[in-house]
Amino acid sequence: MKYDLLVIGGGPAGLTAAIHARARDKSVLVVTNQPTASPLCKAPAMANYPGLPGVTGLELVERLVEQARDMGAEFKTGRALSVMPMGGSVMVSVENDVAEGRAAILAPGVSRAAPLPGEEALLGRGVSYCATCDGMxxxxxxxxxxxxxPNFEEEAEFLRSIGCQVAVKRLAGLSILGEDRVTGVRxxxxxxxxxxxxFLLRASIAPGQLAPGLALENGYIKVDGRMATNLPGIYAAGDCTGQPLQLxxxxxxxxxxxxxxxxxGQG
Ligand SMILES: Cc1cc2nc3c(=O)[nH]c(=O)nc-3n(C[C@H](O)[C@H](O)[C@H](O)COP(=O)(O)OP(=O)(O)OC[C@H]3O[C@@H](n4cnc5c(N)ncnc54)[C@H](O)[C@@H]3O)c2cc1C
Incomplete structure (x- = not known):
């Protein structure tokens, strides 16, 4: 099925986009980690959100999800691994599945992780973001x-199940070693x-890795006044577009x- 709109990220920006699309009777698929993975869910009573003084982050996200679902938005739980325009569509790969839309909105929040030493140079040459896609x-x-x-254990277990010898390391301070191909980590x-x-199995993926060719400014996705990025059919909203990082x-x-x-949108 080709959706009118694909939304990447089930935080306040993505869920609002989904609600607005359904209000216009457009088909929409929200691809997201568990929506309760939004950092907002850690926020205690918020004082500055208009009309709902004292609402907690978790309560707000749960109500947004409920509203989007009740209005008919579809959800696919998982990490989006790549987003790219293709012909008259935008294709989004989700773990080892693919979704197609006329347009897509990137709303993944901010990726707080800087790339590891060696990560970008060895991407596709031993560095992967998806065990079930590349494990074989x-x-x-x-x-x-x-x-x-969120599915870290599941992905690592998949690798063990196909006979890989799996070592688990902490991301912090990790360096990836190798010249033309990965040879090890420190x-x-x-x-x-x-x-x-x-296998770097992060909850969020930096925007430039998510959508190759995406224009960035100071590490955030560059958008115009319509929230369009430089890539056809791809828009962005929320923290991923820069300051202020506010609801x-x-x-x-x-x-x-x-x-x-x-x-x-396209097509
Ligand atoms: C502790 C705390 C307190 C805060 N308090 C306030 C406050 O009082 N007032 C205020 O205005 N703001 C507050 N904020 C800021 C507010 O939370 C953010 O501005 C807001 O959540 C941004 O919404 P967003 O939809 O852009 O991104 P997010 O809320 O970050 O949502 C992004 C979602 O996308 C998912 N995602 C990311 N990458 C992928 C991927 N590749 N595939 C699938 N899913 C993905 C994430 O897991 C997440 O669920 C607070 C933030 C924190 C952390």
Whole structure:
């Protein structure tokens, strides 16, 4: 099925976009980690959100999810791994599945993780972000897994189940070693572990890795007044577009992105 709109990220920006799309009777698929993974869910009573003084972050996210579902938005739980325009569509890969839309809105919040030393140079040459997508290339080989993805254990277990020798490391202080291909990792204590592949299973993926060719400004996604990015059919909203990292801005941009993406989507 080709959706009118794909939304990446089930925080306030993405859920507002989904609600707005359904209010216009457009089909929408929200691809997201568990919506309660939004950092907002850690917020105690908030004083500055208009009209709902004292609402907790968790309560607000739960109500947004309920509203979006009740209005007919569809949800797919999982990490979006890549987003790219293709012909008259935008394709989003979710773990080892693919979704197609006329337009997409990136609303993944901020990725707080800087790339690890060696990560970008060795991406696709031993560095992977998805065990169930790339694991078969490492069958019977030594791999290292590191990350904080909600499905981390499941992904690591998948690698063990296909015969990989899996070592688990903490992301902090990790360096990836190798010239043309991954040969190992060095952890924060300086200990080196030889391996053939490194699976970085983070809950969020930096925007430039999510959508190759996406224009950034100071590390945030560059958008125009319609919330359009430089890539056809791809819009962005919320914290991922930069300061202020605040709820009211995220909600407003989600609405704006939905409005213009539904008019300007592809195909
Ligand atoms: C402790 C705390 C307190 C705060 N208090 C306030 C406050 O009082 N007032 C205020 O205005 N703001 C507050 N904020 C800021 C507010 O939480 C953010 O501005 C707001 O949540 C941004 O919404 P968003 O939808 O852009 O991103 P997020 O809320 O970060 O949601 C993004 C969602 O996308 C998911 N995601 C990310 N990458 C992927 C991927 N590749 N595939 C699938 N899903 C993905 C994430 O897991 C997350 O669920 C607070 C933040 C924190 C952390």
């Amino acid at each position: 290339f490492y069958r019977g080989k030594r791999v290292v897994c590191a990350g904080d993805a 952890d924060a204590a300086g200990e080196e572990t030889p391996c053939d592949g490194v 009211a801005k995220a909600v407003g941009q989600g609405q704006t992105a939905a409005h213009f993406s539904l008019e300007g």
